[in-house]
Amino acid sequence: NNILKKEINQKNKKEQLLIWDPRLIERGSFLILTRIKFIKKINRLAHKFHQKITKEKENIELTYQSNILKDQEENISLINKEFKDKLEEHRVKEIEQRITLLGPHRDDFSVYINGFNISSYGSQGQQRTAVLSLKLSELELIKEKEGVYPIFFLDDVMSELDEDRRHFLLGLIIDKKVQTFITSINLDYFNSNIKEKSRIFKIEEGKIINL
Template sequence: MYFKKVRLKNYRNFSNLSIELNSNLNIFIGNNAQGKTNLLEGLNLIVKGSSYRTKEDKEVINWNSESAYLFGEINKDDENVQVALALEKKSEDFYKNKLIKTIKINQNVQKKTALSKEFKGVVFSPEHLQIIKGAPSLRRKFLDEQISQIYPLYHRYLSEYYRILGHRNNILKKEVNQKKKKEQLLMWDPRLIKRGSFLILTRIKFIKKINRMAYKFHQEITKEKENIKLTYQSNILKDQEENISSINKEFKDKLEEHREKEIEQRATLLGPHRDDFLVYIDGFNIFKR
């Protein structure tokens, strides 16, 4: 898969950019603040449907415009696929702007999920160094994005998990007596456990697969002078379980064990939304160096 053509209109610092790309390698050279990173972000936006640099996609629209247009012609399996994204600000009131996003694949309107099914893309930029240096939430986000590209079911379960988590946290924050609160939590726990256990199991398998590849490449880079190891860190499991029934049981037991503490702190304290992965070099945790 490769980009053949790209057009960016009123996107970031580009008022109207059209380029044709090489099928093998493309190198962009220029002074600082000329748009090299913006261009890479635009390519990623076309195949992912959202920016990796900002939570608000409306921020990619040129300051002097109310809309932006991105187009890419992509060769996939010797067939040309055209992808177009239109971003338009719609004023809800004086203070807020709602973003209308329209995605088309071969001129047919599609949902964002259609892009992840159709295309696979990986970006590595200076911002991604925060995966190592930053908070666990950044590593979880990176992990979820990569797995979602490979397993669409994971993306669906991830969305459902966070929706269930939101309902559960709302219950924990309510000013109701503990008995009623516990009864309501028991209604949501099985759903949280089912979706959460699937996420944990998939992450464990993914990290183990990545670990094998990382070890091989790191050995080549360091000429076998260093060993690298990636491990998934669950706040539920004692060991790296790969049995869904065992994960379900441990998740259930942990929730029951921490019931009073969660009610006291008014938040769900356990689950994949609190997990992390660690990187070791020769047995040393690099996050603590």
């Protein structure tokens, strides 16, 4: 972006950009490949959790939205080539607009439930359930890498889940012995078994009360 914004002629800009292209392609391609592999791994876990939470009524799928790749390549050489081709294809337009038009920083991912994009068509409950499936998947990935589960924070999620989904989530947390902090304004969401195995705090007028 700094080179593109400079007040120099197009020929000099192009020459400077060509110097940086190899490093940009190398680092950018590595980042794209890492994301593709991560999405593939978290997809597998999220699918499993989402099936359990929804009693097999919903399928979740994450897709990586790359502005460089046509297909989800896992070959670094092919990613390098497509990246290089795209840079050359957009070179003149980038110089004219003085901004980068492609690269991994412009990529994104989408979440689909039963084939529908959840950001456009998902209910609040479906969106919250999808987030939970992804967060539970993150827990497993961190456990796989570090050997222990991280501390889990859930901010007022119970009010947006039905009883079955609340029961599954809390049961899973207990079974896996994950240290979890849950905020809620309604203790009725938690059964006696959960309450017995938990420490409950109430915040009242800025003070923390141990119940």
